[in-house]
Amino acid sequence: MSAVTLENVTLAYYRHPAVHHVSGQFRQGVTTAIVGPNGAGKSSLLKALVGLLPVQHGSIRFADPSRHMAYLPQLANIDRSFPVSVRDVVLLGHWRKRGWFGGVSQAEREQVEQALATVGLEGFGDRSIGSLSSGQFQRVLFSRILLQDAPIILLDEPFTGVDARTTADLLRLIQHWQHEGRTVIGVLHDFDQVRSHFMDTVLLAKECIAWGPTHEVLTPASLQRANAMAERWVDDAPVCHRDDPVNQSVAA
Numbered sequence: 001m002s003a004v005t006l007e008n009v010t011l012a013y014y015r016h017p018a019v020h021h022v023s024g025q026f027r028q029g030v031t032t033a034i035v036g037p038n039g040a041g042k043s044s045l046l047k048a049l050v051g052l053l054p055v056q057h058g059s060i061r062f063a064d065p066s067r068h069m070a071y072l073p074q075l076a077n078i079d080r081s082f083p084v085s086v087r088d089v090v091l092l093g094h095w096r097k098r099g100w101f102g103g104v105s106q107a108e109r110e111q112v113e114q115a116l117a118t119v120g121l122e123g124f125g126d127r128s129i130g131s132l133s134s135g136q137f138q139r140v141l142f143s144r145i146l147l148q149d150a151p152i153i154l155l156d157e158p159f160t161g162v163d164a165r166t167t168a169d170l171l172r173l174i175q176h177w178q179h180e181g182r183t184v185i186g187v188l189h190d191f192d193q194v195r196s197h198f199m200d201t202v203l204l205a206k207e208c209i210a211w212g213p214t215h216e217v218l219t220p221a222s223l224q225r226a227n228a229m230a231e232r233w234v235d236d237a238p239v240c241h242r243d244d245p246v247n248q249s250v251a252a
């Protein structure tokens with residue numbers, strides 16, 4: 001069953017396409033990796049799923065009309081200079097339930113401590129986020145996702161700048177989310193991580209090169225095709241209009 005369905009999706013910045021004519025389905029309860037060369041449109045696709053980037057052409061449909069999602073942007077795009085405590089950042093995970101003006105209950109505070117313990121940061125609640133290492137901060141953001149309790153989790157390069165031990169711990173958490181039936185969609189560059197932890201893969205090179213079970217997508221031929229396309233593309237090309245949906249899914 002599909003959690004999110006893309007139909008002939010084109011995304012653009014100032015009318016220059018970042019992603020075009022992509023069709024496919026993110027299967028519910030499945031981990032899907034989005035891979036591809038730099039500039040392939042992977043982050044743009046995640047942003048479109050969250051609603052941060054409008055769809056230029058085509059459509060994105062969600063099985064759950066509430067569109068309840070947790071989204072982790074790239075670490076590099078997060079400003080950590082604010083004097084905010086770890087506890088407050090994790091508490092933001094309750095925002096959907098509490099709204100802007102709701103008070104924090106004792107139960108919610110306990111959930112924060114529990115989430116921090118789950119990611120190995122017991123006792124870190126009072127620390128300011130600026131005092132954490134990149135890996136520790138990524139653990140904080142994962143604990144916030146725990147509180148968000150979302151059926152769809154979107155992760156943009158969650159392991160960039162994160163050490164091997166933290167990566168292994170967070171990959172275990174992703175696997176746990178999948179066992180709980182959540183749909184996890186992550187942008188990744190490490191094919192070993194993708195092969196070992198992600199059931200499906202979307203190989204993007206502005207267009208969709210392949211979409212399906214990871215072992216069928218990450219083939220030398222597909223990867224070569226993606227790299228060849230990356231060498232050819234022109235960043236300031238205009239949006240092309242193509243009415244026939246391109247669906248290169250290799251899934252059954």
Ligand SMILES: Nc1ncnc2c1ncn2[C@@H]1O[C@H](COP(=O)(O)OP(=O)(O)OP(=O)(O)O)[C@@H](O)[C@H]1O
Pocket residue numbers: 013017018036037038039040041042043044045235
């Ligand atoms: N805010 C923006 N304004 C204009 N163009 C953008 C913007 N963000 C991305 N782009 C362009 O859209 C294209 C796709 O970028 P995107 O960041 O989605 O690629 P990516 O596959 O995530 O790349 P990487 O692996 O380097 O993170 C690129 O050509 C990029 O220059």
